[in-house]
Amino acid sequence: MPHINFNNDFPGIRSAMAYSPETAAPMGVLAEILLRSEDGLSRAERELIGTYVSYLNDCFYCNHSHGAIACIYLDGDNELVEQVRKDYSKAPVSDKLKSLLAIAAKVQRGGKNVTTADVELAKEKGATDKDIHDTVLIAAAFCMFNRYVDGLATITPTDMDSYPLRAKQIVDNGYGNHVFTNKQPT
């Protein structure tokens, strides 16, 4: 049961955002730019970083929601999403993305863990300053989203078939207040 009365029965972050649309608005804009910008990192790469950080933060709702979104961008390759969660160093992703996932994992534990050597390695593998910036901010933002979702004990759907439906809604329409003003997909 959620820690507060949201006056709605939306799942996960949607319930908290519907409860507080004033704070939801900038969070939706932030997610839209960070996860759907195609400047440098692809949408699939951005969602994989968000999924991985949510996995590390043990946030079931965000981990599976963003994993399902990444899966759509990866043409249904759920196995790759799972490999990134379990051991990205062995996953068939670029060395550049591996070096960025390493930075994201450091950020998840605390910003100061990111070293000059981590950043140098990512640059050597082709990451630009903007790629590094976006990776750090995606990882940091998921440290917020995950805590918001679990800190209020929002409802986590146990029906795994519902995750791809909500994921498609995001892939089709982006992030923003429509996720809690429109009817939930069934």
Place this chain on the structure above:
Amino acid sequence: MAHIQVEENIPGIRSLVLFRPETGKPLYDLAQVLLRGPSSLSEAERELIAAYVSYRNECIFCMSSHAAAARCLYGPDKNLVDEVLHDMQQSGVSDKLKALLHIAGKVQVLGREVTPEDIAAARVLGADDREIHDTVLIAAAFSMFNRYVDGLASFTPTDLAVYEAMGERMAKGYVLPASPEPK
């Protein structure tokens, strides 16, 4: 030196939002609505929650700047800020605020750490749903801001006077800094 090429001598998050104003705008908008928007928690109390979480995350820049903003907003009671940062449970803030700071401290560790007992304890002391929501989101947001500032190794001034001036400016609200004039 910062991990990425940002404007030199501009401290903390300001240098980062100038590097990427597209993300800077919603970050400043979020800070403004969370810390200055309508709430039954005072602006001083909300800044104190932010400073407390930043202290626990060992983010010197965010802790020093938000503590300075909280001191400014608390005015004659500004010593409360340093009391909370020294020993929250022994500080002179209300029992209700202590219960909310306790929840914020749990969120700083991880969302799941917050128990129904923590929530019940805050309610007994008068906290309502909105205040619990705002506390959790402030703590969560600073778990982001702190990591953003330190994860990119942005410039952290060591001169305390710099933070005092920053706190006075922050007390008036959060507005995305304008890009410096091209040289």
